[in-house]
Structure formats: structure tokens, C-alpha cells
Amino acid sequence: MFPKHKKLYSYKGLVEAMKAFPAFAHTGDAKTGKREAAAFLANVSHETSGLIYINEQNKAAWPTYCTQEPYGCPAGQSAYHGRGPLQISWNYNYKAAGDAFHVDLLHHPNLAAENSTVTWKLALWYWMTQSGPGTMTSHHAMVESGGFGETIRSINDAVECNGGRSSGCQQLRYGPVPTLSILVNFLYFAIRSWTSAAALAAGGHAGTSAAPAKKKGISPGLRRGHQGTGRCEGRLVLHLGLGQGRDQGTARRRVRPHDP
Numbered sequence: 001m002f003p004k005h006k007k008l009y010s011y012k013g014l015v016e017a018m019k020a021f022p023a024f025a026h027t028g029d030a031k032t033g034k035r036e037a038a039a040f041l042a043n044v045s046h047e048t049s050g051l052i053y054i055n056e057q058n059k060a061a062w063p064t065y066c067t068q069e070p071y072g073c074p075a076g077q078s079a080y081h082g083r084g085p086l087q088i089s090w091n092y093n094y095k096a097a098g099d100a101f102h103v104d105l106l107h108h109p110n111l112a113a114e115n116s117t118v119t120w121k122l123a124l125w126y127w128m129t130q131s132g133p134g135t136m137t138s139h140h141a142m143v144e145s146g147g148f149g150e151t152i153r154s155i156n157d158a159v160e161c162n163g164g165r166s167s168g169c170q171q172l173r174y175g176p177v178p179t180l181s182i183l184v185n186f187l188y189f190a191i192r193s194w195t196s197a198a199a200l201a202a203g204g205h206a207g208t209s210a211a212p213a214k215k216k217g218i219s220p221g222l223r224r225g226h227q228g229t230g231r232c233e234g235r236l237v238l239h240l241g242l243g244q245g246r247d248q249g250t251a252r253r254r255v256r257p258h259d260p
Contacts, residue, residue: 084112
């Protein structure tokens with residue numbers, strides 16, 4: 001599915017990570033499960049150019065993801081840049097995610113760039129439990145009535161929605177539909193098989209959610225969202241390793257939870 005993916009992004013790591021989030025791709029009917037799996041992989045492919053990039057490519061932005069909290073930034077001012085499938089950044093996200101699945105990411109954030117299970121857990125934690133700058137989690141958007149556009153808003157809001165970056169929300173991206181159908185069906189049934197086997201082996205499911213991260217202010221340079229259509233419906237779910245990465249091989253700067 002992702003022929004050039006880095007070893008960090010392994011299927012084994014994803015399977016292990018999903019044990020902590022059994023509601024992922026298992027909420028609602030089969031069609032809903034497939035839709036969520038496709039949406040997740042579309043965003044992942046979009047953020048990493050097909051699971052190629054592990055660390056955020058814009059190193060100049062790395063020092064900007066440390067905000068003053070009671071716990072500070074013990075790993076260093078530049079240690080909390082975007083990493084992993086959804087390029088999660090900010091010290092408070094690493095703290096909250098690490099607390100949720102019992103890994104000390106605040107002091108050791110680079111585990112998200114070294115351990116396959118940890119990197120997938122970090123992405124699924126955000127997808128399943130965090131609304132970020134949006135109004136709902138990406139999981140909720142796909143299993144309820146929010147739609148794919150709301151997953152973009154929850155992940156990247158001002159950068160891609162409401163007039164930001166026309167190549168994001170405003171531009172539809174289409175891929176070969178027959179190929180997409182095959183990929184989504186494969187992924188969905190693989191997930192069902194993996195998690196069912198894991199559940200049987202473990203004698204049940206693990207917990208489904210974690211406490212949400214405290215919302216914080218967006219970086220000043222990105223706070224002023226442009227007034228536009230208010231829509232975030234572009235970039236359809238068709239980035240699944242089909243060679244249409246938005247930024248031509250450059251991972252995006254991540255914007256994390258904020259209050260408008």
C-alpha cells in the first residue's frame with residue numbers, strides 16, 4: 001500500500017497500537033469502519049508523503065512547539081516538533097499522550113520517531129481523543145455526521161481551512177477509484193482480523209480512550225485565520241499511497257489544540 005514507507009511505520013506496530021483503541025474502524029457498520037480507516041490513512045499519507053517522513057521537515061519551526069506549562073520542556077526547546085503518522089507536535093500533546101498510554105514522551109519525545117508502536121499510538125491517540133482546533137475528534141467526524149473535512153479541521157484548521165492554503169481544503173484530490181476500493185477493503189478487513197485476533201489472544205479489549213490534552217493557544221503566526229468559505233471539504237480520502245502528496249515530499253508543520 002505504501003511501497004516506500006519507512007520501517008518505523010510497520011504493520012506490526014499499527015496492530016499493537018490499535019489494541020489500545022478498539023473503537024477505531026469498529027464503530028458502526030462495515031461501511032462506516034471502512035470510511036474511517038480510509039480517512040485515517042488519507043491524512044497519514046498526506047502528512048508523511050506516503051509514510052516516508054518521520055520528523056517535521058521544517059527545522060526552523062522546531063523551537064516554536066514549547067509552551068510554558070508547569071512541567072515545561074525538559075527534553076529541550078526544540079524537542080517537541082512534529083513526528084509520526086500525523087506529525088504530532090507541542091510539549092503538552094506529548095505529555096498528555098504519554099500519560100494516556102504510559103510512556104514518558106515528555107522527557108523522551110523521540111520515542112515517537114524510534115518505536116513503531118509508540119508512533120502509531122501517538123497518531124491514534126490524537127485521532128480518537130482530540131478535537132484540536134476543530135469541534136470534534138476525527139473519529140467522531142467519521143462515525144457520526146461530521147465528514148472528512150472535519151478531520152482536516154481537527155488536525156490542521158487554520159493552515160488548510162477557512163481560506164488557508166488553497167491546495168488543502170479547497171482542492172479535491174482524486175485517485176483511481178477501483179484501486180482505492182481494493183485498498184480500503186483490504187485495510188478494513190485486515191484491521192478486523194488483526195484486532196479480533198488480538199482480542200482473543202488477550203481475552204478482551206484494552207481501554208478505548210485517554211484524557212484529552214489541555215487546549216492551548218495556536219502559534220501567533222498562524223492565529224489569524226483567513227476569512228473564507230468556512231469549508232474544509234477538499235483533499236478527499238484518496239491519498240492512499242497513490243503518489244499525489246500535497247507538498248511534494250515535505251512534511252507539514254503541525255498546529256495543535258487551541259481556543260479561537
